[in-house]
Amino acid sequence: MIVRGTDRVLVMGITGKQGTFWTERMRAYGTKVVGGTNPNKAGTQHCGVPVFATARDAMAGAGFDVAVLFIPPLMAKDAAMDAIGAGAKGLVVLTEHIPVQDVMYFVAAARERGVRILGPNTAGAVTPGECFAGFMPAFNERVFRKGAVGVISRSGSLGVLFCLNVVQAGYGISAFVGIGGDPIIGTTTRDALVDLDTFPGTEAVVMVGEIGGSMEEEAAEYARTMKKPVAAFIAGGAAPKGKKMGHAGAIVMGDKGSYASKRSALEAAGVTVLDTPSDAGAALQARLGRAKRPGGGSR
Amino acid sequence: MNFEEHAAKPLLAARGIAVPRGALAQTPDEAAAIAEKHGPVVVKAQVPTGKRGKAGGVKPAATPEEAGIHAKAILGMEIAGYRVEKVLIEEQLPIERELYAAVLNDPAAKSPLVLFSTEGGMDIEEVAAKAPGKLRRKPVDIRLGFSRSDAGTLIQGLDLGATEGKVADALVRLYEAYSGLDAELLEINPLIVTADTRVVALDCKFVMDDSAVARHIDVARAGTPEQLTGLEAKAKTARLKYIDLEGNVGVLANGAGLTMTTMDVVRHYGGRPANFLEIGGEAYTQARPALELLLSKPGIKSLVINFCGAFARTDVMTQGVIEAIEALKPELPIFFSVHGTGDEEAIRLLKERLGVTPLPTMEDACKAAVEAAKTGRR
Numbered sequence: 141m142i143v144r145g146t147d148r149v150l151v152m153g154i155t156g157k158q159g160t161f162w163t164e165r166m167r168a169y170g171t172k173v174v175g176g177t178n179p180n181k182a183g184t185q186h187c188g189v190p191v192f193a194t195a196r197d198a199m200a201g202a203g204f205d206v207a208v209l210f211i212p213p214l215m216a217k218d219a220a221m222d223a224i225g226a227g228a229k230g231l232v233v234l235t236e237h238i239p240v241q242d243v244m245y246f247v248a249a250a251r252e253r254g255v256r257i258l259g260p261n262t263a264g265a266v267t268p269g270e271c272f273a274g275f276m277p278a279f280n281e282r283v284f285r286k287g288a289v290g291v292i293s294r295s296g297s298l299g300v301l302f303c304l305n306v307v308q309a310g311y312g313i314s315a316f317v318g319i320g321g322d323p324i325i326g327t328t329t330r331d332a333l334v335d336l337d338t339f340p341g342t343e344a345v346v347m348v349g350e351i352g353g354s355m356e357e358e359a360a361e362y363a364r365t366m367k368k369p370v371a372a373f374i375a376g377g378a379a380p381k382g383k384k385m386g387h388a389g390a391i392v393m394g395d396k397g398s399y400a401s402k403r404s405a406l407e408a409a410g411v412t413v414l415d416t417p418s419d420a421g422a423a424l425q426a427r428l429g430r431a432k433r434p435g436g437g438s439r
Numbered sequence: 440m441n442f443e444e445h446a447a448k449p450l451l452a453a454r455g456i457a458v459p460r461g462a463l464a465q466t467p468d469e470a471a472a473i474a475e476k477h478g479p480v481v482v483k484a485q486v487p488t489g490k491r492g493k494a495g496g497v498k499p500a501a502t503p504e505e506a507g508i509h510a511k512a513i514l515g516m517e518i519a520g521y522r523v524e525k526v527l528i529e530e531q532l533p534i535e536r537e538l539y540a541a542v543l544n545d546p547a548a549k550s551p552l553v554l555f556s557t558e559g560g561m562d563i564e565e566v567a568a569k570a571p572g573k574l575r576r577k578p579v580d581i582r583l584g585f586s587r588s589d590a591g592t593l594i595q596g597l598d599l600g601a602t603e604g605k606v607a608d609a610l611v612r613l614y615e616a617y618s619g620l621d622a623e624l625l626e627i628n629p630l631i632v633t634a635d636t637r638v639v640a641l642d643c644k645f646v647m648d649d650s651a652v653a654r655h656i657d658v659a660r661a662g663t664p665e666q667l668t669g670l671e672a673k674a675k676t677a678r679l680k681y682i683d684l685e686g687n688v689g690v691l692a693n694g695a696g697l698t699m700t701t702m703d704v705v706r707h708y709g710g711r712p713a714n715f716l717e718i719g720g721e722a723y724t725q726a727r728p729a730l731e732l733l734l735s736k737p738g739i740k741s742l743v744i745n746f747c748g749a750f751a752r753t754d755v756m757t758q759g760v761i762e763a764i765e766a767l768k769p770e771l772p773i774f775f776s777v778h779g780t781g782d783e784e785a786i787r788l789l790k791e792r793l794g795v796t797p798l799p800t801m802e803d804a805c806k807a808a809v810e811a812a813k814t815g816r817r
Contacts, residue, residue, distance in 0.1 A: 158750075213650060236720055239621055239651035240544050244581045247549050263749045275750040277780040295696025296749030297719060300779040301801065304747070321695060323546050350696055353546055375699040378706040379715070380684065416704050418802045 141230050141256040141327055142315045142335050143171075143206060145270030150198050150228075151176040152219050153210035155186050162210070162275045163187040169278050171271035174202040177219075195219070195226040205229045208264070208273045216260065217242035224249050232273045233259035233320070243324050250326060257326025258319060263296025266303075266316040274318065276300070287312015289424065290336035292329060293348035294321045298375060301417050302348050309421025311428070314341040321350070329359040337366050344369045344428050346420055347411070349402060351376030356402040364409040369427035371412040371420060374402045440647045441487040445527045446661040447645035451627070454616045456609050457639045461529030470510030473528040474503040480528050482509040486521035487663040489562075489644070494518045499531060521666070532639060537629035539563055539574075540610055542585075542617035544624070544648075551579040553614060555593050559629030585614035605638040606630070620658060621651030670736055677728045679718065686711025688805075688812045689733050689742040689771075691726075691760075693751040694719035701745045704802055710809030713739050723751035726759025727766075734769050740812035742773040745801045748780030757785035761792045772811040776804040 143149075149166065153159045154176025164187055167173050175190045175198050182193035192198040195207055207223035209216060209231065216238045223231055224246060231250065238260045250257050258265055264274010268286040272278035276296060283300055285307045293299035296318055303313050317332040319325055327335075329349060336342045347363075347370060349356040356374060363370045377399040403413050412423045442450075448458040460477060463485070464470040474480045484496030491497050496518050500506035506528060516523045537559035545552040555575045558566045567574050577593045579585050590607040599606055609630060617625045626644040633639060652659045667675060674681030680695075684702075688710045692698040698717040705712045713736060718729045733739070744760060746753040757777065764773070775797035777785045789795045798804045 214654065237650040239654070240623065240648045241551075241581060241618065241621055241651070244544070244550055248580055248582055251549075277749060280779065280782075283779060293696070295694050297692070297694030297747040297751065297779070298696035298700060300747040300749050301697060301700070304778050305800075324544065324549050348696070350699065373700075375696050375703060378702045378712060379699055380682070416707055416802050417700060418800050 141258050141265065142317065142339055143230075143232075143265045143267055143271055143273045145170060145172065145267070147205040147229075147271065147273075148172050148174045148203060149271075149273055150174060150195060150202075150204035150207045150223070151210065152195065152207055152223065154178060154189070154191060155181055156210055158275070159210035160187060163189075165279060166272060169272055171273060174198075174204050195223040195228065199226040206232060206273060208232045209234055211235055213237040213239070217246055220246035220257075221249060224253060224255050228255055230256040231258070231326070232262065232264050233257060233326070234262060234264060234274055235259070236261040236321075238322070240322075240324055243322065247324065247326050258317070259322070259325060260320055261322040261325075262318040262320035263299060264318050266313070268313050268315075276316065276318065282307060284316070285312040286314075288314050288341060288343040290314050290339065290342040290345045291316045291348070292319060292332040292336070292345065293317075294319055294350050295348070295375070298348050302346055302373070302420060305417050305420045306346060306424065309424060310430070311424055314343075315339060323353065329355040330362050333359050333362050333366070333370070337362075337368060342368065344371070344424060346424075347372040349374045351379060351399055351402070352397040354397060357405040360405040360409040360411060363406070363411050369412070371414055371423040371427070372406050373414040373417060373420070374399055374406075440649055440652055440659060440662040442645040442647065442662050443485045443487055444483065444643055445485050445525065446663070447643040448640065450620060450645065450658065451613075451616060451640050451643055454619070455612045456616070456627075457637060458643075459529040459532055459639060459641065461527055464510060464526050464528050465514070465524065467507040467511040467514070470526055470528050471503040471507035474500060474506035477528070477530040479531040480506050481531055482506055482513060483527040483529065484513045484516060484518060484523040485525040485527055486518045486523055488519040488521060491518055496523065532631065532641070533634035534631045535634050535636075536632040538606065538632065539566070539628050540613055540630045541624065541626035541628070542614050542622065543626070545578065548578045551581055551585075551614075551617065553577040553579060553585055553589075553593060553610065555610065557597050559631070563628060579614070584618065585611060587611050599632075602632050602636050602638055605636070606632075609638050609640075620645070621648045621655060622646065623648045670732060674716070674732055677725065677732065679716065679722060679725055679729050679732065681732065682715040683736075684712050684714050686713045687738055687740040688808050689713045689736065689739040690745070691716050691718070691730060691733055691742065692745040693717060693723055693747065693756060694749075697745060697747050701743060701801060701805065704805040705743065705809060708806045708809045710805070710812055718756060719751055723756050724759070726756040727763045730760050730763035731767060734763070734767055739771060741771055741808040743776070743801075743804050743808040744773060745776045745804060746785065747778050748782065750780075752781040753777050753779055754781035754784035754788065757788050761788060764793060772808070774798060774804040774807045774811070776801040
């Protein structure tokens with residue numbers, strides 16, 4: 141899912157500390173925030189937009205396309221079902237630690253209705269020059285200068301690092317898609333790769349994966365069919381086996397989901413696999429040629 | 440959260456799945472006393488790991504004396520890194536058939552998956568590899584659940600005879616337990632059919648979703664706490680995710696992905712990370728306790744602090760780091776890389792308060808820390 145400047149955004153949980161902080165930034169950047177939700181503050185204004193009790197009310201009132209959820213974990217399922225039922229086009233679920241069975245429930249409902257979901261446990265999505273949804277430093281020009289490279293990452297902090305490296309190498313970002321660190325998520329690496337492959341502003345993709353699961357292997361199958369060049373980094377090569385490293389997704393049991401398995405699947409599909417994050421610049425140069433943008437890049 | 444067999448079985452029993460009679464013992468005398476009530480028994484080591492049988496942790500005993508002798512041998516054993524402190528003493532049952540049943544979360548299908556096989560008692564991954572036809576699967580729409588007729592279809596044509604109905608009932612109850620307990624995995628291996636056609640769960644493995652523990656507080660009391668080192672336990676109390684490793688380059692970063700990547704880059708330049716410690720998400724305000732914890736780890740020669748702010752504000756994290764450094768005045772060399780949300784303020788703070796300039800990239804910081812750990816010089 142790529143967020144667009146024309147998307148009308150509803151911030152669920154808008155009145156909380158983080159909801160407020162990031163709504164202000166989203167609006168300042170150009171995201172079309174049309175309202176928020178908080179059942180106890182319906183009818184008031186917050187951050188300059190109307191507050192509704194539910195997503196259904198918001199759809200009837202302001203109308204919206206994308207719901208961004210700043211909702212505590214045990215309440216996230218109801219909020220997601222509310223947004224899906226209201227007819228949202230897409231959901232950005234930022235919440236971490238939502239019970240997995242709750243996630244499977246609203247992901248199944250979304251799939252049935254053709255609703256796209258980013259996350260849970262995502263930092264959101266950025267389309268430089270247009271808008272962002274979630275909590276990414278889109279307004280930081282050193283990280284999110286507009287350009288032609290799409291970036292996919294489970295993790296927000298790693299997403300920032302790779303966008304920074306792409307920009308430092310003299311390129312820019314067409315779209316950042318944060319897919320989230322949970323073991324079960326709505327948009328997989330492969331789904332995001334398909335989105336960027338068909339997104340006209342994107343000429344190359346940097347894909348940031350992690351050990352655990354099989355998403356990178358599935359993405360490799362699609363990468364094989366792409367004309368746009370793809371580079372990938374897999375975090376967790378030095379992680380010990382059988383330990384959960386924060387992201388519940390990043391756990392290796394036996395050889396399943398191991399660094400070696402992912403690396404070889406990606407290489408076999410013609411993807412350039414990066415040893416360290418700063419190799420992204422050189423990989424893009426090899427595949428795209430020198431950055432066209434004059435005056436770009438500090439190295 | 441893992442549940443040992445003795446903690447998982449009562450949860451099945453409460454939902455109508457038969458389990459053998461028995462009780463938990465912590466001494467050979469207790470074991471013998473329990474055996475007295477049940478006739479021939481099985482003595483089973485209670486540790487949160489599989490392969491107990493292969494390790495010699497499961498022994499049949501014909502008499503109470505024998506039960507005591509086996510309990511004495513098994514108590515204190517080490518199985519897969521766990522010391523055995525309890526044994527489950529259960530009645531022996533006349534086994535006619537050994538079946539396999541499980542419900543688990545399937546990330547690929549994004550749905551629950553019910554598994555059934557007539558090849559119980561073996562490692563199910565072996566069955567899946569050697570005789571995939573013997574393992575039946577039913578992906579479940581979690582909104583609809585798993586019905587009696589779903590169960591009937593799953594076990595159709597498996598020659599279960601008169602017990603077919605009982606096995607189907609057990610499967611439905613197993614799914615109800617999975618659903619009601621927020622299980623990640625609920626597995627019965629073997630599910631036995633006895634000579635008198637009872638269907639009984641002879642073993643049970645239950646893993647509860649850590650994110651759902653908050654809505655099962657009472658049940659979770661019976662779960663096995665994670666095995667943690669001293670520092671890991673201290674970190675958990677402070678709500679930090681910390682894992683001890685063997686190396687000498689300390690790592691502090693925000694976000695699991697960035698922290699793993701920092702470890703990877705330390706390794707790439709020939710260094711050995713000393714730990715995993717991340718202060719991402721809501722924990723980004725915990726930089727001070729995090730760094731104080733890390734500095735208390737013996738054997739650390741140098742430190743990389745790598746911040747890339749998205750949600751986590753680098754200025755807030757840096758403020759915490761500076762406070763920890765000012766309080767503890769560590770001697771070891773520390774190398775910073777700071778980018779993203781709040782970086783200008785963070786870099787200003789570092790210059791002003793510590794007289795330090797972050798290195799341009801995280802690779803530079805990791806490389807410098809690896810060098811410093813080797814030479815012991817700043």
